[in-house]
Amino acid sequence: MPELPEVETTRRGLEPHLQGRRIHGVILRRPDLRWPIPPEVERELPGQRIAAIRRRAKYLLLDTDAGSALLHLGMSGSLRVLPGDTPVRTHDHVDISLEDGRLLRFNDPRRFGCLLWQPSGETHELLRDLGPEPLDDAFDGDYLFARSRGRSAPVKAFLMDQRIVVGVGNIYAAESLFMAGIGPLREAGKVSRERYQRLAMAVKDILGHAITRGGTTLRDFISPDGAPGYFEQELSVYGREGEACVRCGRVLRHASIGQRATVWCGHCQR
Ligand SMILES: [Zn+2]
Numbered sequence: 045m046p047e048l049p050e051v052e053t054t055r056r057g058l059e060p061h062l063q064g065r066r067i068h069g070v071i072l073r074r075p076d077l078r079w080p081i082p083p084e085v086e087r088e089l090p091g092q093r094i095a096a097i098r099r100r101a102k103y104l105l106l107d108t109d110a111g112s113a114l115l116h117l118g119m120s121g122s123l124r125v126l127p128g129d130t131p132v133r134t135h136d137h138v139d140i141s142l143e144d145g146r147l148l149r150f151n152d153p154r155r156f157g158c159l160l161w162q163p164s165g166e167t168h169e170l171l172r173d174l175g176p177e178p179l180d181d182a183f184d185g186d187y188l189f190a191r192s193r194g195r196s197a198p199v200k201a202f203l204m205d206q207r208i209v210v211g212v213g214n215i216y217a218a219e220s221l222f223m224a225g226i227g228p229l230r231e232a233g234k235v236s237r238e239r240y241q242r243l244a245m246a247v248k249d250i251l252g253h254a255i256t257r258g259g260t261t262l263r264d265f266i267s268p269d270g271a272p273g274y275f276e277q278e279l280s281v282y283g284r285e286g287e288a289c290v291r292c293g294r295v296l297r298h299a300s301i302g303q304r305a306t307v308w309c310g311h312c313q314r
Pocket residue numbers: 289290291292293294309310311312313
Protein backbone atom coordinates (compact mmCIF):
# COMPACT_ATOMS: atom_id res chain seq x y z
CA MET A 45 0.00 0.00 0.00
CA PRO A 46 1.41 3.42 -0.84
CA GLU A 47 2.33 5.09 2.43
CA LEU A 48 2.95 8.78 3.03
CA PRO A 49 6.51 8.72 1.61
CA GLU A 50 5.33 7.11 -1.62
CA VAL A 51 2.52 9.62 -1.96
CA GLU A 52 4.93 12.48 -1.35
CA THR A 53 7.35 10.94 -3.87
CA THR A 54 4.48 10.77 -6.37
CA ARG A 55 3.63 14.41 -5.71
CA ARG A 56 7.21 15.52 -6.23
CA GLY A 57 7.47 13.44 -9.38
CA LEU A 58 4.26 14.86 -10.85
CA GLU A 59 4.73 18.49 -9.84
CA PRO A 60 7.07 19.62 -12.66
CA HIS A 61 4.77 18.00 -15.23
CA LEU A 62 1.49 19.36 -13.90
CA GLN A 63 1.99 22.68 -12.15
CA GLY A 64 0.87 25.59 -14.34
CA ARG A 65 -0.52 23.29 -17.07
CA ARG A 66 -4.02 23.71 -18.40
CA ILE A 67 -6.39 20.74 -18.40
CA HIS A 68 -7.85 19.81 -21.76
CA GLY A 69 -10.30 17.07 -20.83
CA VAL A 70 -11.24 14.28 -18.47
CA ILE A 71 -11.96 10.70 -19.50
CA LEU A 72 -13.64 8.43 -16.96
CA ARG A 73 -13.67 4.78 -18.01
CA ARG A 74 -15.89 3.84 -15.12
CA PRO A 75 -18.25 5.88 -12.93
CA ASP A 76 -16.65 4.95 -9.65
CA LEU A 77 -13.51 3.87 -7.88
CA ARG A 78 -13.91 3.23 -4.18
CA TRP A 79 -16.69 5.85 -4.33
CA PRO A 80 -18.62 7.38 -7.24
CA ILE A 81 -16.63 10.03 -9.10
CA PRO A 82 -18.63 13.25 -8.66
CA PRO A 83 -19.85 15.01 -11.84
CA GLU A 84 -17.83 18.15 -11.04
CA VAL A 85 -14.63 16.34 -12.01
CA GLU A 86 -15.74 16.05 -15.65
CA ARG A 87 -17.69 19.30 -15.65
CA GLU A 88 -15.33 21.70 -13.88
CA LEU A 89 -11.79 20.55 -14.65
CA PRO A 90 -11.56 21.04 -18.44
CA GLY A 91 -10.10 24.46 -19.23
CA GLN A 92 -8.75 24.95 -15.71
CA ARG A 93 -5.08 25.60 -15.00
CA ILE A 94 -3.44 23.43 -12.35
CA ALA A 95 -2.18 25.98 -9.84
CA ALA A 96 -0.53 23.41 -7.57
CA ILE A 97 -0.36 19.76 -6.68
CA ARG A 98 -0.49 19.37 -2.92
CA ARG A 99 -0.47 16.48 -0.49
CA ARG A 100 -2.55 16.26 2.68
CA ALA A 101 -2.06 13.01 4.60
CA LYS A 102 -2.16 10.41 1.80
CA TYR A 103 -4.42 12.49 -0.43
CA LEU A 104 -3.21 14.44 -3.44
CA LEU A 105 -4.98 17.62 -4.46
CA LEU A 106 -4.87 19.14 -7.93
CA ASP A 107 -5.75 22.76 -7.22
CA THR A 108 -7.55 24.88 -9.80
CA ASP A 109 -9.59 28.08 -9.54
CA ALA A 110 -12.81 26.05 -9.75
CA GLY A 111 -11.83 23.61 -7.02
CA SER A 112 -9.53 20.70 -6.36
CA ALA A 113 -9.51 17.16 -7.65
CA LEU A 114 -8.90 14.99 -4.60
CA LEU A 115 -7.06 11.74 -5.31
CA HIS A 116 -6.14 8.79 -3.13
CA LEU A 117 -4.07 5.88 -4.39
CA GLY A 118 -5.79 3.36 -2.12
CA MET A 119 -4.06 -0.02 -1.98
CA SER A 120 -2.78 -0.29 -5.51
CA GLY A 121 -3.25 3.00 -7.34
CA SER A 122 -0.62 4.77 -9.40
CA LEU A 123 -0.46 8.04 -11.30
CA ARG A 124 1.71 8.62 -14.31
CA VAL A 125 2.20 11.38 -16.84
CA LEU A 126 2.24 9.80 -20.30
CA PRO A 127 2.20 10.79 -23.97
CA GLY A 128 -1.39 11.32 -25.14
CA ASP A 129 -1.32 8.33 -27.50
CA THR A 130 -0.23 5.78 -24.88
CA PRO A 131 -2.43 2.66 -25.29
CA VAL A 132 -4.95 2.10 -22.52
CA ARG A 133 -4.23 -0.91 -20.33
CA THR A 134 -6.48 -2.81 -17.98
CA HIS A 135 -7.31 -0.80 -14.83
CA ASP A 136 -6.48 2.57 -16.47
CA HIS A 137 -9.62 4.16 -15.06
CA VAL A 138 -9.09 7.90 -15.46
CA ASP A 139 -7.20 10.17 -17.87
CA ILE A 140 -6.84 13.87 -17.26
CA SER A 141 -5.47 15.22 -20.51
CA LEU A 142 -3.34 18.34 -20.63
CA GLU A 143 -3.13 21.02 -23.30
CA ASP A 144 0.47 20.03 -24.02
CA GLY A 145 -0.78 16.70 -25.41
CA ARG A 146 0.18 14.54 -22.44
CA LEU A 147 -2.13 13.02 -19.90
CA LEU A 148 -2.23 12.15 -16.23
CA ARG A 149 -3.38 8.54 -16.03
CA PHE A 150 -4.77 6.86 -12.91
CA ASN A 151 -4.45 3.08 -12.80
CA ASP A 152 -5.88 1.15 -9.87
CA PRO A 153 -6.39 -2.63 -10.11
CA ARG A 154 -8.06 -3.01 -6.73
CA ARG A 155 -10.05 0.23 -6.87
CA PHE A 156 -9.57 1.25 -3.25
CA GLY A 157 -8.41 4.61 -4.54
CA CYS A 158 -10.69 7.57 -5.11
CA LEU A 159 -11.20 10.67 -7.23
CA LEU A 160 -13.37 13.24 -5.51
CA TRP A 161 -14.08 16.94 -5.74
CA GLN A 162 -13.39 19.73 -3.25
CA PRO A 163 -15.06 23.03 -4.20
CA SER A 164 -12.91 26.13 -4.05
CA GLY A 165 -12.72 27.54 -0.53
CA GLU A 166 -14.05 24.38 1.12
CA THR A 167 -12.39 21.47 2.89
CA HIS A 168 -13.59 18.02 1.91
CA GLU A 169 -15.07 16.04 4.79
CA LEU A 170 -12.34 13.41 4.41
CA LEU A 171 -9.75 16.08 5.25
CA ARG A 172 -11.62 17.88 8.01
CA ASP A 173 -10.65 15.99 11.13
CA LEU A 174 -7.09 15.12 10.26
CA GLY A 175 -4.23 15.72 12.66
CA PRO A 176 -1.08 17.63 11.73
CA GLU A 177 1.40 16.47 9.13
CA PRO A 178 4.22 14.52 10.81
CA LEU A 179 6.93 16.60 9.15
CA ASP A 180 5.38 19.94 10.13
CA ASP A 181 6.61 21.88 13.15
CA ALA A 182 3.17 21.54 14.79
CA PHE A 183 3.93 17.87 15.31
CA ASP A 184 6.39 17.40 18.15
CA GLY A 185 6.82 15.69 21.50
CA ASP A 186 4.89 18.32 23.42
CA TYR A 187 1.96 17.89 21.06
CA LEU A 188 1.95 14.11 21.44
CA PHE A 189 2.28 14.40 25.20
CA ALA A 190 -0.66 16.82 25.44
CA ARG A 191 -2.93 14.77 23.16
CA SER A 192 -2.15 11.49 24.89
CA ARG A 193 -3.06 12.44 28.46
CA GLY A 194 -5.86 10.29 29.82
CA ARG A 195 -5.71 7.86 26.93
CA SER A 196 -5.47 4.16 27.70
CA ALA A 197 -5.07 3.01 24.06
CA PRO A 198 -1.74 1.38 23.19
CA VAL A 199 0.76 4.00 22.09
CA LYS A 200 1.05 2.35 18.67
CA ALA A 201 -2.70 2.68 18.03
CA PHE A 202 -2.52 6.29 19.27
CA LEU A 203 0.31 7.06 16.84
CA MET A 204 -1.60 5.50 13.93
CA ASP A 205 -4.77 7.52 14.67
CA GLN A 206 -5.18 9.98 11.76
CA ARG A 207 -6.86 12.49 14.08
CA ILE A 208 -3.64 12.62 16.13
CA VAL A 209 -1.14 12.70 13.28
CA VAL A 210 -1.57 11.72 9.64
CA GLY A 211 0.39 9.28 7.56
CA VAL A 212 2.07 7.13 10.20
CA GLY A 213 1.13 3.69 8.90
CA ASN A 214 1.90 0.32 10.40
CA ILE A 215 5.47 0.09 9.12
CA TYR A 216 6.46 3.57 10.22
CA ALA A 217 4.74 3.28 13.59
CA ALA A 218 6.58 0.04 14.37
CA GLU A 219 9.93 1.39 13.24
CA SER A 220 9.52 4.73 15.05
CA LEU A 221 8.61 3.02 18.32
CA PHE A 222 11.67 0.83 18.02
CA MET A 223 13.90 3.82 17.35
CA ALA A 224 12.42 5.65 20.35
CA GLY A 225 12.67 2.57 22.59
CA ILE A 226 8.96 2.58 23.45
CA GLY A 227 6.96 -0.65 23.78
CA PRO A 228 4.01 -0.55 21.34
CA LEU A 229 1.55 -1.91 23.93
CA ARG A 230 2.31 0.76 26.53
CA GLU A 231 -0.65 2.99 27.37
CA ALA A 232 -0.41 6.23 25.40
CA GLY A 233 -1.34 8.25 28.49
CA LYS A 234 1.55 6.82 30.49
CA VAL A 235 4.39 7.72 28.15
CA SER A 236 6.46 10.65 29.41
CA ARG A 237 7.01 13.95 27.62
CA GLU A 238 10.68 13.17 27.12
CA ARG A 239 9.90 9.83 25.50
CA TYR A 240 7.30 11.46 23.24
CA GLN A 241 10.00 13.91 22.19
CA ARG A 242 12.14 10.96 21.13
CA LEU A 243 9.16 9.41 19.36
CA ALA A 244 8.30 12.57 17.39
CA MET A 245 11.95 12.85 16.33
CA ALA A 246 11.96 9.20 15.28
CA VAL A 247 8.81 9.64 13.18
CA LYS A 248 10.32 12.67 11.44
CA ASP A 249 13.65 10.91 10.90
CA ILE A 250 12.15 7.75 9.47
CA LEU A 251 9.55 9.39 7.23
CA GLY A 252 12.03 12.03 6.09
CA HIS A 253 14.56 9.36 5.24
CA ALA A 254 11.98 7.32 3.33
CA ILE A 255 10.93 10.37 1.31
CA THR A 256 14.55 11.15 0.52
CA ARG A 257 14.99 7.63 -0.76
CA GLY A 258 11.80 7.73 -2.76
CA GLY A 259 9.64 5.74 -0.42
CA THR A 260 9.98 2.28 0.99
CA THR A 261 8.55 -0.70 -0.75
CA LEU A 262 6.73 -3.85 0.01
CA ARG A 263 4.91 -3.94 -3.28
CA ASP A 264 5.39 -3.01 -6.89
CA PHE A 265 4.77 0.65 -7.53
CA ILE A 266 5.32 2.70 -10.61
CA SER A 267 6.48 6.26 -10.11
CA PRO A 268 5.36 9.09 -12.39
CA ASP A 269 8.28 8.64 -14.78
CA GLY A 270 7.78 4.88 -15.01
CA ALA A 271 10.65 3.84 -12.74
CA PRO A 272 10.07 1.83 -9.57
CA GLY A 273 9.08 4.32 -6.91
CA TYR A 274 9.53 2.19 -3.84
CA PHE A 275 12.92 1.30 -2.52
CA GLU A 276 13.84 -1.36 -0.07
CA GLN A 277 14.24 0.18 3.32
CA GLU A 278 16.21 -1.30 6.15
CA LEU A 279 13.48 -2.39 8.55
CA SER A 280 14.50 -3.00 12.15
CA VAL A 281 11.32 -4.67 13.40
CA TYR A 282 8.50 -4.57 10.85
CA GLY A 283 8.01 -8.01 9.30
CA ARG A 284 10.86 -9.49 11.38
CA GLU A 285 8.93 -11.41 14.06
CA GLY A 286 10.95 -14.29 15.44
CA GLU A 287 14.20 -12.81 14.13
CA ALA A 288 16.97 -11.28 16.20
CA CYS A 289 16.79 -7.66 17.39
CA VAL A 290 19.35 -5.62 15.44
CA ARG A 291 20.36 -3.87 18.67
CA CYS A 292 20.49 -6.55 21.36
CA GLY A 293 20.16 -9.86 19.48
CA ARG A 294 17.16 -11.11 21.44
CA VAL A 295 14.23 -12.66 19.59
CA LEU A 296 11.65 -10.07 18.49
CA ARG A 297 8.15 -10.46 19.89
CA HIS A 298 4.89 -10.02 18.03
CA ALA A 299 1.22 -9.40 18.73
CA SER A 300 -1.81 -7.81 17.13
CA ILE A 301 -2.81 -4.28 18.04
CA GLY A 302 -6.07 -3.14 16.48
CA GLN A 303 -5.83 -6.07 14.05
CA ARG A 304 -2.45 -4.90 12.81
CA ALA A 305 0.60 -7.09 13.21
CA THR A 306 3.09 -5.56 15.58
CA VAL A 307 6.68 -6.59 16.16
CA TRP A 308 8.95 -5.25 18.83
CA CYS A 309 11.90 -6.01 21.08
CA GLY A 310 10.81 -6.65 24.65
CA HIS A 311 14.28 -5.68 25.86
CA CYS A 312 14.98 -2.49 23.88
CA GLN A 313 11.41 -1.18 23.97
CA ARG A 314 9.77 -0.47 27.31
ZN1 LIG B 1 16.57 -5.44 21.37
